[in-house]
Amino acid sequence: MEMTGRQRFIAACNREKLDRPPVWLMRQAGRYLPEYRALKEQHSFLEMVQTPELAAEATLQPIRRFGFDAAIVFSDILVIPEAMGQPYSFREKGGIAMDFAVRSPEDIARLTVEAVEEKLAYVPAALKLTREKLGDQTALIGFAGSPWTLATYMIEGGSSKEYAAIKTMLYAQPSLLAELLDKVTETVIRYLKTQVAAGVDAVQIFDSWGGILSHDTFWNGSGQYLARIVEAFGDDVPVIVYSKGSHHWLKELKATGAAVLGVDWTIPIDGFYDALNGDVAVQGNLDPVLMSTEPEIVRTEALKILNAMQARPGHIFNLGHGILPSAKLENVAALVETIQNFRGEE
Numbered sequence: 001m002e003m004t005g006r007q008r009f010i011a012a013c014n015r016e017k018l019d020r021p022p023v024w025l026m027r028q029a030g031r032y033l034p035e036y037r038a039l040k041e042q043h044s045f046l047e048m049v050q051t052p053e054l055a056a057e058a059t060l061q062p063i064r065r066f067g068f069d070a071a072i073v074f075s076d077i078l079v080i081p082e083a084m085g086q087p088y089s090f091r092e093k094g095g096i097a098m099d100f101a102v103r104s105p106e107d108i109a110r111l112t113v114e115a116v117e118e119k120l121a122y123v124p125a126a127l128k129l130t131r132e133k134l135g136d137q138t139a140l141i142g143f144a145g146s147p148w149t150l151a152t153y154m155i156e157g158g159s160s161k162e163y164a165a166i167k168t169m170l171y172a173q174p175s176l177l178a179e180l181l182d183k184v185t186e187t188v189i190r191y192l193k194t195q196v197a198a199g200v201d202a203v204q205i206f207d208s209w210g211g212i213l214s215h216d217t218f219w220n221g222s223g224q225y226l227a228r229i230v231e232a233f234g235d236d237v238p239v240i241v242y243s244k245g246s247h248h249w250l251k252e253l254k255a256t257g258a259a260v261l262g263v264d265w266t267i268p269i270d271g272f273y274d275a276l277n278g279d280v281a282v283q284g285n286l287d288p289v290l291m292s293t294e295p296e297i298v299r300t301e302a303l304k305i306l307n308a309m310q311a312r313p314g315h316i317f318n319l320g321h322g323i324l325p326s327a328k329l330e331n332v333a334a335l336v337e338t339i340q341n342f343r344g345e346e
């Protein structure tokens with residue numbers, strides 16, 4: 001009997017041998033989908049995130065069209081600082097703007113962990129609606145930003161290219177940074193626990209800016225907080241850690257205790273898997289730009305990853321980062337079809 005997408009996803013997280021890997025895409029809802037654009041014409045992004053019915057609809061759209069093995073809830077990593085008392089908005093010319101920058105003990109004192117479950121109740125509400133629609137056929141993934149990545153926005157005051165403020169604090173005021181990261185970590189754990197209670201099959205932590213840290217600073221700045229989050233969930237659900245650009249720090253990534261480690265497209269995924277001794281499931285790692293090319297190119301590049309990983313149990317197929325607005329529908333369809341039809345060396 002054919003496995004459901006949900007069964008396949010959970011089996012891959014547990015490093016079980018499968019005939020093909022499960023597939024979902026980071027940022028799989030979005031502007032490349034005409035049905036998402038139609039929804040966005042009627043509602044703002046924040047309205048969609050904060051309205052359970054709209055968030056559930058955005059989550060389900062790519063599942064209806066492409067039949068991914070897993071759905072990831074439509075939300076935003078910055079709901080956490082907002083719930084802590086630091087609202088955000090979108091700049092007219094692009095990027096994020098926080099209402100204020102966290103730079104002092106007084107700024108950190110303004111942030112609160114209290115009532116985060118109530119303030120973010122719209123996310124588990126969206127998850128419950130989505131779980132109802134998915135039934136047992138499709139896995140459901142919750143997520144949050146990593147403490148380090150969230151802190152970059154909070155300290156920089158929004159999007160940044162140099163990350164000078166947070167890195168200065170890391171070196172010059174480490175205890176102050178640790179105070180903020182401790183507070184954010186507690187919030188992330190409490191928030192993710194509401195998602196687990198709502199029925200997710202796994203949670204992913206997006207450490208989008210982990211790669212700006214050096215080898216000497218990665219563990220103190222990010223890794224130890226990722227490990228604390230993973231530990232909080234024990235065997236309740238698999239935790240996926242995706243730390244973009246941090247694949248060099250294998251010992252530290254493994255020490256987080258994550259069930260699954262995501263990897264970007266800049267290194268061979270089979271080498272990454274082997275360096276971890278097969279002890280951790282691996283997710284990735286097609287270059288997102290390929291989704292803007294042509295179906296045959298997508299198929300060729302996807303098969304390289306599939307063939308490289310076919311004898312390595314515990315592979316979840318994904319892009320090496322989020323899908324781009326320029327992605328073509330026919331390319332996403334070709335990717336899913338290639339993976340779902342894969343049964344060995346081609």
